Amino acid sequence: MPKLIKDGLIVDNTWTLIAKAEGDAAAVEVPAGQVLIPVAVWIAQKAQLQNRTDIGVWLDSDEGAESIGTDANRFAVIGVNFPLFMDGRAFSTARLLRERFGFTGELRALGNFMRDQLCYLRRCGVNAFAFANPEANLDEAVKSLTDLQEYYQASVDQPLPLFRRRA
Amino acid sequence: MYIYDEYDHSILRQRIAQFRGQTERFLAGELPPEQFLPLRLQNGLYVQRLAPMLRINVPYGMVNSAQLRKLAHIARHYDKGYCHVTTRQNIQYNWPDLTEVPDILAELAEVGMHGTQSSGNCIRNTTSDQFAGVAPDEIIDPRPYCEIIRQWSSFHPEFAFLPRKFKIAVTGSTQDRAAVQVHDIGLQVVFNDKGEVGFKVYVGGGLGRTPVIGVAIREFLPEEDLLSYLEAILRVYNLFGRRDNKYKARIKILVRALTPEVFAQKVEDEWQHLKDGYNKLTQSEIERAKGFFTAPAYETIDNAAAQASLDKQAADSVAFGKWLQRNVRQHKISGYASVTLSLKPTGVAPGDITDAQLEVIANLADKFSFGEARTTHEQNIVLADVKKTELFALWQECKTAGFATPNIGTITDIICCPGGDFCSLANAKSIPIAEAIQRQFEDLDYVYDLGDIDLNISGCMNACGHHHVGHIGILGVDKSGKEFYQVQLGGSASNDASLGDVLGPSFGADDMPAVIQKIVDVFVANRTAEELFIDTYRRIGAAPFKEKVYAKAN
Numbered sequence: 001m002p003k004l005i006k007d008g009l010i011v012d013n014t015w016t017l018i019a020k021a022e023g024d025a026a027a028v029e030v031p032a033g034q035v036l037i038p039v040a041v042w043i044a045q046k047a048q049l050q051n052r053t054d055i056g057v058w059l060d061s062d063e064g065a066e067s068i069g070t071d072a073n074r075f076a077v078i079g080v081n082f083p084l085f086m087d088g089r090a091f092s093t094a095r096l097l098r099e100r101f102g103f104t105g106e107l108r109a110l111g112n113f114m115r116d117q118l119c120y121l122r123r124c125g126v127n128a129f130a131f132a133n134p135e136a137n138l139d140e141a142v143k144s145l146t147d148l149q150e151y152y153q154a155s156v157d158q159p160l161p162l163f164r165r166r167a
Numbered sequence: 168m169y170i171y172d173e174y175d176h177s178i179l180r181q182r183i184a185q186f187r188g189q190t191e192r193f194l195a196g197e198l199p200p201e202q203f204l205p206l207r208l209q210n211g212l213y214v215q216r217l218a219p220m221l222r223i224n225v226p227y228g229m230v231n232s233a234q235l236r237k238l239a240h241i242a243r244h245y246d247k248g249y250c251h252v253t254t255r256q257n258i259q260y261n262w263p264d265l266t267e268v269p270d271i272l273a274e275l276a277e278v279g280m281h282g283t284q285s286s287g288n289c290i291r292n293t294t295s296d297q298f299a300g301v302a303p304d305e306i307i308d309p310r311p312y313c314e315i316i317r318q319w320s321s322f323h324p325e326f327a328f329l330p331r332k333f334k335i336a337v338t339g340s341t342q343d344r345a346a347v348q349v350h351d352i353g354l355q356v357v358f359n360d361k362g363e364v365g366f367k368v369y370v371g372g373g374l375g376r377t378p379v380i381g382v383a384i385r386e387f388l389p390e391e392d393l394l395s396y397l398e399a400i401l402r403v404y405n406l407f408g409r410r411d412n413k414y415k416a417r418i419k420i421l422v423r424a425l426t427p428e429v430f431a432q433k434v435e436d437e438w439q440h441l442k443d444g445y446n447k448l449t450q451s452e453i454e455r456a457k458g459f460f461t462a463p464a465y466e467t468i469d470n471a472a473a474q475a476s477l478d479k480q481a482a483d484s485v486a487f488g489k490w491l492q493r494n495v496r497q498h499k500i501s502g503y504a505s506v507t508l509s510l511k512p513t514g515v516a517p518g519d520i521t522d523a524q525l526e527v528i529a530n531l532a533d534k535f536s537f538g539e540a541r542t543t544h545e546q547n548i549v550l551a552d553v554k555k556t557e558l559f560a561l562w563q564e565c566k567t568a569g570f571a572t573p574n575i576g577t578i579t580d581i582i583c584c585p586g587g588d589f590c591s592l593a594n595a596k597s598i599p600i601a602e603a604i605q606r607q608f609e610d611l612d613y614v615y616d617l618g619d620i621d622l623n624i625s626g627c628m629n630a631c632g633h634h635h636v637g638h639i640g641i642l643g644v645d646k647s648g649k650e651f652y653q654v655q656l657g658g659s660a661s662n663d664a665s666l667g668d669v670l671g672p673s674f675g676a677d678d679m680p681a682v683i684q685k686i687v688d689v690f691v692a693n694r695t696a697e698e699l700f701i702d703t704y705r706r707i708g709a710a711p712f713k714e715k716v717y718a719k720a721n
Binding site: 064085086087088091092093095100114116117119120121123124147149150151152153154155159160161162163164166 | 172174177178181182184185189198202205206288315318319321322323324325326327328329394402405406410440444445446448449452455
């Protein structure tokens with residue numbers, strides 16, 4: 001079973017990632033079991049899928065949080081994908097899912113993010129990390145979650161900016 | 168100036184420990200070079216033509232004597248005995264050893280300095296007016312807001328992997344000395360008609376390959392909304408800025424593609440969600456920030472007597488008189504003056520400064536200016552608070568140390584990037600061109616007669632030397648492996664910001680002094696008594712300049 005980091009622990013990844021397919025999202029077959037489906041498939045097949053509790057969705061970097069919007073809390077898991085680690089849109093998308101759409105489930109980074117982004121991702125509300133690279137050393141990576149422990153800004157993990165907390 | 172408290176220090180210490188670990192992983196082969204790249208850049212470390220280059224932030228140009236001494240120490244012990252003041256008020260070291268960078272950063276942290284976000288696709292050092300807090304034309308001191316922005320932007324978790332770099336400048340004066348209209352965000356501190364403090368917000372300015380003058384997207388942003396509004400701009404940029412082509416990734420391209428109106432609306436929509444959140448500045452935080460920028464213990468000085476004495480000293484010493492005229496500036500407090508130490512003597516790369524000179528400045532700052540100095544985007548150093556009665560003594564010490572070249576604002580006070588001598592991006596050298604032009608204009612009386620001329624040189628189209636906004640701008644270009652120089656005229660970074668027009672085909676390095684001489688000759692032949700170079704150019708246009716410069720020899 002592949003592993004991922006969730007809430008600071010290394011755990012089994014029980015969700016199957018369904019890649020984006022060419023063609024009509026309505027025609028994509030969604031298998032049984034815990035699956036993370038592209039948001040386009042969710043939108044196209046919402047009527048059939050809405051009673052399933054084992055469905056999660058994932059957003060690619062060019063797909064905004066508003067494409068899930070107020071549906072967010074229907075899902076146990078939402079993924080935000082990094083096609084490249086330099087593509088930082090997921091940082092904003094994660095915050096929007098948490099802060100604007102009130103998502104309380106597992107927010108999972110997917111794809112080619114790197115270990116040294118874990119701390120900022122955590123601050124933006126991401127609490128699970130599934131590296132695309134199967135060689136990633138999760139025991140080492142988990143240490144980077146807490147690279148920084150005091151901050152100036154408000155963010156998901158600390159809604160009060162330092163100026164409201166400074167003694 | 169702002170003094171770090173235990174929060175600031177602990178945040179910085181975490182960062183240094185983080186970067187030390189990243190460097191160790193890189194050196195051990197555990198962190199691939201392509202992943203280390205953005206991490207080292209965001210700690211100020213470039214890999215340059217000859218060696219790494221380390222860029223240290225000087226927040227909005229403010230530096231104290233302890234920091235200057237530490238910068239001198241770093242230059243002496245980790246580098247080759249000098250460093251460089253950049254066009255964004257920062258300090259660069261050209262020869263550090265990669266393995267020693269974490270140690271350098273740890274030493275700098277002792278005095279509250281760092282290279283955080285001085286490079287990379289993130290929010291860079293906020294820049295400002297070098298005469299902030301002392302300029303007679305200042306409406307509101309911008310530095311407390313700069314500091315608030317510094318804290319908000321430092322280690323911002325959402326905006327560390329932007330489409331491209333992001334620069335913010337703030338001015339609080341009538342006369343813009345911070346070039347706010349050529350920044351990604353330019354803020355002008357203003358009062359509204361109710362007497363409340365806020366900001367006029369410009370967005371989408373910038374130089375580089377595609378120079379653009381910023382557009383005002385908000386005439387008045389209340390001060391308490393500063394951070395939420397910046398966050399809205401940055402979020403719109405982070406989500407919608409182009410990432411497919413690094414040359415089209417700056418916010419200016421997004422603003423132009425959407426139109427400023429649509430961009431402003433997107434920001435407004437985003438801001439509606441954010442404006443009443445915890446980022447809303449409290450009055451106590453604004454007051455706390457202001458508390459670091461209160462007036463120093465100015466003495467009451469008999470200004471008339473001080474001025475009379477200065478006039479006499481100037482009459483006795485022509486050289487002192489010239490220095491007073493060019494390098495000394497009026498101060499808002501009667502009996503005080505602000506002094507610019509020129510880092511542009513002929514034969515020294517513009518903005519370069521040695522370890523010993525940094526220590527001299529530290530001593531001069533302690534002796535004459537409340538222990539503080541400022542770096543300027545024109546690559547000089549300012550002592551902002553000097554008693555008029557001590558100007559003569561300061562001048563004598565400046566002469567000994569090599570800072571008294573009385574050329575501030577003149578054609579030889581050249582803004583110049585490191586260019587092909589150091590920078591791996593450059594297409595051409597820039598420092599030798601600056602020197603050749605300085606040698607062409609060695610007659611100081613003639614230079615004074617020409618008045619204020621901004622001459623800016625960039626060694627490539629990335630425009631670190633701000634050539635687009637020089638009255639005379641020079642751009643190094645590469646033509647089949649040979650270095651050539653394109654000339655632009657009519658740029659300005661001031662309130663009347665404008666981009667220069669390309670004069671015509673480029674010139675070889677050896678021709679440059681004569682070309683600039685011809686341009687100046689056309690100005691001298693056409694100017695009216697009141698006109699500066701830029702005024703004459705705007706009145707008569709490029710044609711007479713082209714005619715003279717490109718005239719066939721007969």
